[in-house]
Amino acid sequence: MNRPAVDRRSVVVLAQGLALLLMAVVLGGPLVGTGPLSDLVPLPWWVLAVAFAVTEACVLHVQTAREARTVSVSELPLVLGLFFAGPVDLVVGRLVGSAAVFAWQRRSPLKTGWNLALISAQTALTTAVLHLVLHAAPGSAPLAWLGAFAGAFAAHALGSVALAAVIAVYERDLDLRGLLRDIAVGDPTAPVVVTVGLVVVTSLQASLVSAWLLVPALTGLVLGYRAYATLTERHLGLERLLRFTQAVSDSPETDQVLSRVLGEARELLHADRAEAVFVGNREGVTAHVRLGTSGRLSRSEETVQADAWVLDLVVHEGGSVLVQRGTRDADQRDWLDARAAREAVVVPLRGSTGVLGALLVLDRLGDVRTFDAGDVALAESVAAQAGVALQNGELVDQLRHDALHDALTGLPNRTQLQRGLAGALERVAGGRSPGAAVMILDLNGFKEVNDALGHQQGDQLLVVVGQRLTDAAGSAALVTRLGGDEFAVLAEDVADEDAAVRLGRRLLRALEHPVPLDGMEVEVTGSLGIALAPAHATEPAALLKRADLAVHDAKASTRGLRVFDPTVATEDPRRLALATELRTAVHEGHLEVHVQPQAEVATGRVVSVEALVRWTHPQLGRVGPDEFIPVAERSGLIGPLTTLVLDRSLAAVAAWRAAGTDLSVAVNLSTRSLHDTDLVDEVQRLLRRHGVPADRLTLEVTEGSVMADPARTISVLHRLRDLGCLLSVDDFGTGYSSLSYLKKLPVHEVKIDQSFVTGLRRGGEDVAIVRAIVDLGGHLGLTVVAEGVEDQATWDLLADTGCDLVQGWHLARPMATDALLPWLQQRERTAPHRPALRAL
Template sequence: MRMRFRSLESRIVTLFLVLIVAVQVAGLLVIQRGIDNNARMSISSELANGAKVFRRLLDQNAQSLRFGARLLARDTAFVATIGNNDENDRSTILSALDNSGKRIHASLSMLINADRKISVATNLEQAAALEKQVASMLDTAESSGGANGIAIVEHRPYQIVVMPILAPTTIGWIVMTFPIDRQLATDMREVSALDTTVLTRDAQGKWLAVGSTFSGAVAQTVIDQMQAMEAAPAGPFDLTLDAGKYSARLLAIGQDGGQTANVLLARSIDEATAEYSRLERWLIALTLGGIVVSALAIVFTAKRIAQPISELAVTARRLEQGDYKGQIDTSREDEIGALAHAFDAMREGIAKREQEIRRLAYWDTLTNLPNRAQFVLLLNDALADAARREETVFVLMMDLDRFKHVNDVMGLSFGDALLRQVAGRLQLLLANRRQSSAQVARLGGDEFAVLLPASDRDSALRMAEEILHALETPLSLEDQTVDIGAGVGIAGYPEHGSDGETLLSMAEVAMYAAKQRNDGAVVYDAAMDKSSEKSLSLLTELRNAIERNEFRLHVQPKIMLDTGKVVGMEALVRWVHPERGNVFPDEFIPFAEQTGFIRVLTRWVMEKSAELCQELATKGYPLKISVNLSTRDLMDQDLPAKFAETLLRHKLAPGSFCLEITESAIMDDPVRAQHTLERLSAMGFDLSIDDFGTGYSSLAYLKRLPVNELKIDKSFVLNMENDIGDTKIVRSTIDLGHNMGLRVVAEGIESEAVWRLLAELGCDQGQGYFMSRPIPGDQLIAWLEKWQAPGTIAAPAAHEIDSGG
């Protein structure tokens, strides 16, 4: 199996290979450095020993010369010949010096007489060059029985031995010289294996090779590199020659008149490290072999680790695709085996949980019937079969009557038990009809559906009648007998739709039509859907209206009937539609309440009213503004907090507002409504019961509400002057309100006569077309400046208008 570069296997191999190679290379570098250091130390030791050996050679040569000179100096005949001091004996002396010098390989032999002059010499020219050096050694030789030293003649070094001739006093000195040249260098090479070069350096610093074990060209390279040095090195140093790299040491052996004699000892580094190099090559071979073996072991180990993980990854992909049947190898006893065990347990756990999730997702836990999602799947499968067989399919949807009331009165647990009994009756009904392909489902809440494959309209209607009949039989639960019915909607394929969701939607439309008509079972008709489409369109347009700022705030003034003072106004909303023009509230407010959009609209009205109230207050018109609340507003427990945030943003007091609520809105859920109203009242808002007298409220309950105002519905006010009955109702309402300590407001005043009649009856405030129709909020100030009360009632100036507290 090829390793992917970013796979776990490749990463393991790469990591350990890098570590092993790094360790091996580091070890090899350390060994190489150790070898080099050891070789350097060994060469340095050889050079130090070579210096000792060379000095020993010089001492041996000096001893040899002294021995030969001593033999000649003690030769009786030679001493006698010198003592005669006869010129005829010079040849005899010269012969003796020459013979003695040759025996010991001396390059020069000469006799110094008692006058310290050269008497006889085998090489007069060389003798003359050494005369001064020899003269400086005579006293030492006489006192010590001999002396030796180094002399440089014509850039060549010589070893000198001076031996006195005693008879018994000193009658002369024998001087012998030994050349320090290639021969001595060769001897040194044979003894120590060091390449030796004899060098001299004159007073100007110029180096000259006298003799060397190197060849001529290499010897010249040595001279060139020595010449390049500013000063003679004191310790070991490196030379790079054609024959390789050498470590060298310069040994000073003598000095003569500004000239120095030196010996350069050199050791080939390549030769010295030859054994080490072989060892190093073995180490490199072993390192490479170790890396190869390690790499194979690492690859094998990585595969052992990564392959089971790869298999687990494949299993994970199968799990991702919903396949939980794959087997996982759990035979290993190591950590990978533990991981495989955990993975296998996870697979089993996921399989069980997914099975449970599928059950929860597709089955109703209360009734153990298919839920909506499962029913849609069954319906689509039935539609596919029907399409192949050219059959029809019908769907029945039903919604229980009065189920919400049962829940509210008897409790949720009783309602759940009721739903289980309904499900049991429906299942029993299908079982008795022996329709194995029919399927009942609970879609949610108190809605049920029945699938009738391979059925027709008549069969669907008969089934609907049987279901209604089964549900009409009272249900007995917990010693309680409950009468319950249902509305059933019917839709079929291919007559009404070709997919499951469409058929369900159409059956739902038919079901609501059945409930509205109280007609038992209704088959879907396209005409039923027009109102639904219109509702959806209206809801979309309402949402767009808020975003496009199509709503407008209008107000209708509220006036004190006894003085004509303007004390407040009622906020009203108008919709300026881009296509329909002005849309009146009666056309969209009921729908907004039904859909819940009224909450958004109430927030908009409150915001705009706060802006207008703030503007009026800054211009000297502190009017109280009335805002209508709907049933859904009262059910919103966050409503007080939302209003408080609006007041804080516009820096207004709650007393600037009066919130109007209809009797029916309160009675839909009296407990929650009273809770919300008490919180609003505690904040400082005035509360008003709107359209009083048209609802079904209990006076005892209304007495407990924290309200400040009653508004008499306009249906009683419009015809007061002509209908004595309406007048009596209005009088009673005014008296009731005052007896309860409430402010009474009449709406719908359209004539001066009605105004005056209401004022006589003691009504506090009024509003209506007689005073003003609803006007845009931005035109209120202009209206206030022009307002005048009718007839005998004196109208106050604009600046006298108060809040009507």
């Protein structure tokens, strides 16, 4: 057989009540049989009972934390009973009168018993204190007055301690400071009421006829006291409402607003529970938001048929509902039973679009009173402030969403990426995630789409790309737009590089299909850089920077996807120092331009040179181009560096021409240079400055630089060709789409990559590749240059293939520009008729 659960708090409260009864017996026992202090106006217990019942019914209810505290003028009959009744009659009369009021108020048995025990102890304590004081000087009126005040103060202190003990049981918190303050300050009305009582006692002792004069005075006092009590309670309510208004105004989050609304509604209306109900889209389904005892919100969707009539009145008609304790209305009674409530106030929650739902406040604390019209008005004020706050919260939420999302694509922006990345790296550092990857994707040819079709179509392209990336990434990654045509992807729980690369390739494949724009299909490609945590960095800014370096490497290559390579990172201390010192060297002209001759295969006649930049560092010595050129590209120095090489190369050509030697010069252009909008104007300016014909300048580009952004590159090459410059494709044969793009490029020559030239003497595939390139160049009318020729045998093999020009150490090493003419003169003197001669 299951026994009902025992409420431990009730047991503790019951034990406190028994302790109070014991205290009453101990204090009042010695006074049993003692008569009244004055026989002039004898007061039997039943008269006192009536007096105490009347004064207990005219009370002010003050809320202390989660308990209702009652302040009354019961000190008035108490003082009269101290002087004109025996101690036993006083205790009995007060208990009977109080019990009658408690029964009328329908208080619970536990509360009734505890309060009666407290009244017994307080009455016994007051009587004991008075008799103790009078024992020192019997018959002294001033001492009797002092005893009455001391007894009232002692009774109040006992009540404060007992009440704090009960609150501690239910709230599990004892406010010692508040308790001491309450004892020290006391009940502000008690001294006044005790004084009035002593005045009545003194008047009656002087003349019984004066009692009739006291009736209107006391009536006015009671009425004034009740008015004061009402104003005090209203003032406290207004203060709480003001604090509530300020609190919800300072809470931008919807959850914070709801939490404060429900919490403050409970406190303002002295209620046990409060909840918000929002009408759902489905018939009969409502969303309920409740505030638990821990202060946390709980949500649920419920279908409560008993709510129908309340929601119809409140949500659909916009009215308020007051369901008082003891209602006889069947619908109200059923609704209270369904919610296990005794009483309720229900008011509408209004938003900018109308009534959103309802605010429910259930079960007023204490048994002294039920909800009334004033509580409805207060609840409506709470709901009105809540509606404004919720509306403002929605606005703040929208603003916050806009601050974290891209306005065009709706994707998360850089700020949200950084927040997500910080959280991901924290989980990696804590061992809760094996790793994370950041990918930056840069579209190729986006500027041309904007220029050709307009910004509206360019924006549409970005929206489509964002959607494709999101679909390709799925739930495994966060896709964001950084700005312009740059996107970023954050992938968590990435265990290794292969997993990141697979995701990166999937993202690039998502862009392969043409995008329909303005009646045409536009091809879109991208370059993707990947950085991994913790392998490459453990800080958000550092990881993003490494992903950015990787995407630049991807744009410079033909593969379209690169994982960050620490061996070429510019964050290396040596490279960081080089970036600073290279800037100084470029701006102060400390770099040198060397040239390497190119000769006709058939005759050996030198017809052109290739310009090569050289840097001799004051501390590090010779720094190779393969080290400082990438530094220049990543630090934004490639433009000034290219201008310096072009300027010095054309100056050298002009000097040679003035000396009677007409040679052309070839200058390499990097991928970044081809994306420089001022490149064509800068070349034209320098040609004009040095007076060099445009056909004496050959500009070399690599297949990788062309493939990084074909549309933009081909457009720039056409403009350079229109100037009259010659164009060459360097390192030809190493790209995967050489043949398909060669026919589209406005070039004049191709340079066979030296990796194929150095292997000619071994035969095999290299011979076939070189012959194929030479034949292709011949059919397309292009000059074919072989670089990396290091011996006569290779020269001869190239002559057999029909190659046009050669370049390499077998002809000459790179030399300073002012050393070229002496070298040419020496070469002519030593071997005037040989087609080729090893460099001196």
